[in-house]
Amino acid sequence: MPQLEKRFxxxxxxxxxxxxxxxxxxxxxxxxxxxxxxxxxxxxxxxxAEMNIVMYGGKGEIVLTVDPDEIILQINDDGPGxxxxxxxxxxxxxxxxxxxxxxxxGAGMGLPNIKRNADFLDIRSGRNKGVWLKIVFHxxxxxx
Amino acid sequence: xxLSHIREILKAEVLVGKEKLDSFVVxxxxxxxxxDMLRGPTSGSVLLTGLNNIQVIRTxxxxxxxxxxxxxxKKPTExxxxxxxxxxxxxxxxxxxxxxACGRLYREGLRGVEKTQSRAQGTNKG
Numbered sequence: 001m002p003q004l005e006k007r008f009x010x011x012x013x014x015x016x017x018x019x020x021x022x023x024x025x026x027x028x029x030x031x032x033x034x035x036x037x038x039x040x041x042x043x044x045x046x047x048x049a050e051m052n053i054v055m056y057g058g059k060g061e062i063v064l065t066v067d068p069d070e071i072i073l074q075i076n077d078d079g080p081g082x083x084x085x086x087x088x089x090x091x092x093x094x095x096x097x098x099x100x101x102x103x104x105x106g107a108g109m110g111l112p113n114i115k116r117n118a119d120f121l122d123i124r125s126g127r128n129k130g131v132w133l134k135i136v137f138h139x140x141x142x143x144x
Numbered sequence: 145x146x147l148s149h150i151r152e153i154l155k156a157e158v159l160v161g162k163e164k165l166d167s168f169v170v171x172x173x174x175x176x177x178x179x180d181m182l183r184g185p186t187s188g189s190v191l192l193t194g195l196n197n198i199q200v201i202r203t204x205x206x207x208x209x210x211x212x213x214x215x216x217x218k219k220p221t222e223x224x225x226x227x228x229x230x231x232x233x234x235x236x237x238x239x240x241x242x243x244x245a246c247g248r249l250y251r252e253g254l255r256g257v258e259k260t261q262s263r264a265q266g267t268n269k270g
Contacts, residue, residue, distance in 0.1 A: 016223075019202035023231075026206060036187070040208050044182050047206045104178035104195050104203070113183055 003067045004032070010053045010060040012079065015103070018054040021062050022047035025073070032066060038137055041117040042071050045135050048110040049075040055100050056080070058130060069140040075133040082125040089115060089123075145169050145254050147211055147234060150190055153248050154238035156213060160225055161234025169210050172254045174246050178203040185257050192245050198224055205231045215242045 006028055008021035026043040034042075046062055053060040053075070060077030087093050088111050096106025115121050120136035148165035151158060158165070170188035175181055176195045187208035193200055196218045204212050211234040214220060218237060220228075228235040238245050250256075 016198070019199065019206070022206060023202065036208065040184070040187060040206075043206045044184070047203070048182060103197060103199055104176060105199070107177055107179040109179040109183065113179070116183075 003065065004028075005066075006064045008062045008064070010050050010057075010062060010075075010077065012054060012057050012059060012077070014054060018051060019047055022050045025062060025064050028064060029066070029071065034071070034139065038071065038139055042073065042135075042137050045114045045117050046073055046075070048114050049073070049133055049135070051105055052110050052131070053077045053079070055096065055105065060130075069138065071137040071139055073133070073135040075135070076130060078130045081127055081129040081131055082123075083127050085123050085125060145249075145252070147190070149252070150211070150213070150249065150254070151236060153252050154213060154236070154240055154245055156236040156238040159220060159235045159237060160228040161211065161232070161236075164211075164232065164234045167210055167234065169254070171257045172246065172249050173209075173257050174242055181207050181209070189257060190249075190254075192242060192249075194218070194242055196220060196224075198227060200224070201227045201231070201233060201235070204233055209233070211236065213238055213245065215240060215245050 008024050010021050022043055025046045029039045057077035058079030063074040065072040082088050091112045092108040094106050094108030100106035118135045119138045122134040125131040147167045147169055169190045173186055173189045174192040176193055178199055181203050188210055190211045191204055191209045192213050192215055194215050196214055201224050213236045215238055217239045
């Protein structure tokens with residue numbers, strides 16, 4: 001399988017389109033022929049990260065790279081960033097306003113859920129530095 | 145349990161997916177918190193929810209939900225209907241409250257996702 005790279009833009013505070021980039025990631029992986037289990041894990045991670053950008057971030061993008069052994073998601077935005085990454089990785093830690101909770105999000109489970117679903121996760125951020133995530137899923141030799 | 149059976153039990157209106165009523169639903173799940181849905185396991189489930197917005201549809205597609213039932217007779221927006229249709233996701237609306245809808249399905253034998261979890265764990269051990 002040749003390496004494939006696709007980029008999907010994510011627009012902050014656009015709740016009408018929120019999730020569309022992740023649905024394209026899901027469709028791309030399905031078209032390639034990955035199993036449902038790894039597609040769900042990758043799609044959920046993309047979606048959690050995309051919702052984070054829509055809710056808190058700046059202009060962002062999801063870069064999907066697929067090679068024979070791995071699915072890699074690199075997700076970045078130029079927003080205010082995360083000051084305390086350790087805290088953001090704790091379940092229940094959230095800075096979400098009430099309106100986000102009413103939409104069913106902002107429970108403080110996004111980054112922890114990404115960590116749980118990923119085979120490898122690297123987060124780089126800081127005050128006014130945006131957020132950069134690298135999320136890797138090993139696909140070699142796995143039927144699903 | 146077939147989706148057609150769920151429709152009967154919940155006296156539900158089918159807004160999207162009339163042609164998919166023969167689909168088989170393995171488990172039931174109920175939540176207004178999309179973050180919980182994303183934690184899974186929800187693949188193959190019917191989702192009962194009081195939340196009525198476009199994110200319910202997108203979250204359901206991402207997390208592999210088989211069908212969505214809106215409780216309390218909530219009616220989805222045109223955007224939700226077209227999005228569900230685009231992704232082949234059946235969308236129903238029931239007059240029952242969340243509590244009653246869950247109870248009715250459970251009484252008829254549709255169990256929660258915990259069973260899937262313990263089954264999966266059992267398989268791993270075995």
